[in-house]
Amino acid sequence: MNLDEGKQRFIQAWGSFGSKWGINRTMAQVHALLLISPMSLSADNIMDELDISRGNANMNLRALMDWGLVMKEYKPGDRKEYFYAEKDIWRVAIQIIGQRKKRELEPIREILESLMQVEPADAETAAFKKTVADISDLSAAADKMLDKITKSDRNWIMTSFIKMLN
Amino acid sequence: MNLDEGKQRFIQAWGSFGSKWGINRTMAQVHALLLISPMSLSADNIMDELDISRGNANMNLRALMDWGLVMKEYKPGDRKEYFYAEKDIWRVAIQIIGQRKKRELEPIREILESLMQVEPADAETAAFKKTVADISDLSAAADKMLDKITKSDRNWIMTSFIKMLN
DNA sequence: CTTAATTTTCAAAAATGACTGAAAGTTCTG
DNA sequence: CAGAACTTTCAGTCATTTTTGAAAATTAAG
Incomplete structure (x- = not known):
């Protein structure tokens, strides 16, 4: 080639x-x-x-x-x-992660949170709220983690990463 | 509402x-x-x-x-x-991560690896190979990490996660 | 086996998303 | 300032993806 x-x-x-x-x-x-x-x-x-x-x-x-x-x-x-x-591929990745979090993760988190305002009238409503709350919790955790990643330095990331793979 | x-x-x-x-x-x-x-x-x-x-x-x-x-x-x-x-949102997330890794990350990894077969003739070629190699390394790391995540149990994930956020 | 219920397929149509090209806008130069 | 060089915009067109719907296939029941 x-x-x-x-x-x-x-x-x-x-x-x-x-x-x-x-x-x-x-x-x-x-x-x-x-x-x-x-x-x-x-x-x-x-x-x-x-x-x-x-x-x-x-x-x-x-x-x-x-x-x-x-x-x-x-x-x-x-x-x-x-x-x-930008040629440094690590910075490229961090940049993309940060932007996508801001553009696509944060907006849906807002919607999910607003959906939890549904009045809990009966069992069906409770089930709906639970599903939404579970997704909301997961996305909050993802958000937190991505934020940590994008705001940390390369060294911290590499260290955590290696620890995780042990 | x-x-x-x-x-x-x-x-x-x-x-x-x-x-x-x-x-x-x-x-x-x-x-x-x-x-x-x-x-x-x-x-x-x-x-x-x-x-x-x-x-x-x-x-x-x-x-x-x-x-x-x-x-x-x-x-x-x-x-x-x-x-x-599947209602367990944690399992849903793991399932989606695993599927997307398989469907979209693994195929590009193969292509990237094949691209490193370019004959290193001159400085321009060397630069191309370096960019490809860097992306390839990053995607290999991502692959490894995602694999670890999808194959671990919920508890391990939560623990690593909490450690990371400390 | 025949009929009825249901699922699957797929060519054509619709919808969506992306691109073009020409005109308008901007900035620079002499 | 006028003209040239270059950039931006956007309505219309084009390409791709998704959806439809009717026919074919499958499955179950009588």
């Missing part, structure tokens, strides 16, 4: 992996491309490599910057914007 | 939560409905409650059984099949 072929496969694989976890395929592909590009790339570079439109490239680059995974760079004597990705 | 309203909200919320994590909205809704139903339900019950077609109900019930989240039940003197969900 040569380099170009490898890169293509990586981009495709990352795109399909992302889409299985609720992340836009193209956004994941742009991210993959930047991850494996030693140099920062312009919107035009990305359009060419991935064969996507200017609008699409722009939208997904904005989104990746929102996620804190990609940064903008200006080159002296060049009016184009260049983009590069 | 009354019970029916609460149930509806829960089903909607669970559906939209699922879809943000790469799970079909209707499948998550069927799951939600069964989670909060004290009695097992027939395909017709589910079609009525969620206002979906017979084919759709059937497909998603099969999928939920594949995931090990829903089981079939036969009632004496009734030819219909009835379905009920």
Whole structure:
């Protein structure tokens, strides 16, 4: 397998992996491309490599910057914007975990908590409340744990991790 | 808020939560409905409650059984099949984690490992291989950890968890 | 075996989500 | 300031995924 072929496969694989976890395929592909590009790339570079439109490239680059995974760079004597990705994969993971927790876990926790306001009239209601409360408790625990992870340093994580696997 | 309203909200919320994590909205809704139903339900019950077609109900019930989240039940003197969900939310979580690991993490790990077979010709290739290797290492670690979690008992998990939060 | 009840399948339709491209907006340069 | 270079927006189009519904298959009962 040569380099170009490898890169293509990586981009495709990352795109399909992302889409299985609720992340836009193209956004994941742009991210993959930047991850494996030693140099920062312009919107035009990305359009060419991935064969996507200017609008699409722009939208997904904005989104990746929102996620804190990609940064903008200006080159002296060049009016184009260049983009590069955070390369430290540990930081990438932490960033993704933190963002997804905020975007998708926290909102459902709020809803679950509001659902526990149902008046406990009878056995059926009690059963409903119990199910909701159980899910709510689990998600609160997950939230706490993810928060701890994303706010700790690499070393702490590695240590806890090794302890767990003993 | 009354019970029916609460149930509806829960089903909607669970559906939209699922879809943000790469799970079909209707499948998550069927799951939600069964989670909060004290009695097992027939395909017709589910079609009525969620206002979906017979084919759709059937497909998603099969999928939920594949995931090990829903089981079939036969009632004496009734030819219909009835379905009920695993109610223990801890087991539900473990089941989902295990399935997703198998379905989506393991396949990409294989691809990543195959990508490291690229011949290390020059500096660019070396950089590509490093990125891939880093992701591969992280995913191997995640795999190991998730495996440990899904194969341990509730008590061990709770203990490790509490230790981590200290 | 025949009929009726129920489940399964799958091609076509609908719905959803993503992308394009051109126009409008912005920023820089001379 | 005018024009050029580049970025952003978004209505319309396109692609993918999901759903439908009717027919085929299966299963049970008489």
